[in-house]
Amino acid sequence: MMGCGRAARQPEIPTLARLDALATALPLTQNPPPPPFDRPQTGFANVDEGLTALEGWRYVVQLEFDGVFARTPRQTRASARAEVWYNQLATARRVLVSTEGELIGQAENVRYEAVRLGPDAFLVREGVCLSGGSASRDAALAADLRAGDLVGGVTNATPTGRSAVINGEPVWQYDFTADDLRVPSIALADGGQVIFESGELWIAPRARAVVRF
Known part of the structure; x- marks a missing residue:
């Protein structure tokens, strides 16, 4: 039977990666934002900062x-x-x-x-x-x-390298921790605490503003 042998050499599976291709192996969504937004951002303690411009x-x-x-x-x-x-x-x-x-x-x-x-x-x-x-x-x-009066913002945000388009605007995702959150609408008392599970901050460098928080 023809299935008992290999008539021709088949390519190895999985395909071996070439070292010269590894630099471009990441998808285009994993690119840093343009300067100066490629560094940690501290100017969005009020999430609507910059919108009036x-x-x-x-x-x-x-x-x-x-x-x-x-x-x-x-x-x-x-x-x-x-x-x-x-x-x-x-x-x-x-x-x-x-x-x-x-x-x-x-x-x-x-x-x-x-x-x-x-x-x-x-x-x-x-x-x-x-x-x-x-x-x-x-x-x-x-x-x-203002939105900043209601939900506050983030005192320190670090770019993750992930990009997208939201409302027609190129944006980049930023990460932050519970300590970076500023939430003026929540007043803790009697040993209360904020448990932070996850969050997203998306900034549009061209507009110099937050698009999603």
């Missing part, structure tokens, strides 16, 4: 909490979402905020919209535009709300 952008901040009240078996869940738009040409900023569950002492769900047009700020709750007195101060605070 861009002509326009939009981002979404999402917080999810699932836990129990201290010293009780009572469970609680809460979430908060903020969408922020910015237009440099019009000097305009728009913020939509919504919360659900027992969050930051709020007994009821909250939803409001704040807009800044130049020096003026406006606040809309339940379809009513509020102005004057404390409403003007609240409008200014709400319209200037």
Whole structure:
């Protein structure tokens, strides 16, 4: 039978790697970002740092909490979402905020919209535009709300060499530890601690801004 012998020499399996090819063996996704972003980054303690230098952008901040009240078996869940738009040409900023569950002492769900047009700020709750007195101060605070105020950022981030394209922008991944996290919205007490499992930080060197956190 023909299957009992080898009519011709077959190539060795697996194929042996050539030393001169090892330098290019890594996929293109394992390349360092361009300078100066090829070094550890310390300028994103506020995750939205650098965005005001861009002509326009939009981002979404999402917080999810699932836990129990201290010293009780009572469970609680809460979430908060903020969408922020910015237009440099019009000097305009728009913020939509919504919360659900027992969050930051709020007994009821909250939803409001704040807009800044130049020096003026406006606040809309339940379809009513509020102005004057404390409403003007609240409008200014709400319209200037930043992602860094909610989720903080990373004080030290190291490039991993992994690259991708997110929202049409070339980005690179950065690694960080629990000690590098700055989370202003979490206040620990009574021996509380933050257990950090994993995280991702993606920076767009061309925009000098964080694209995903």
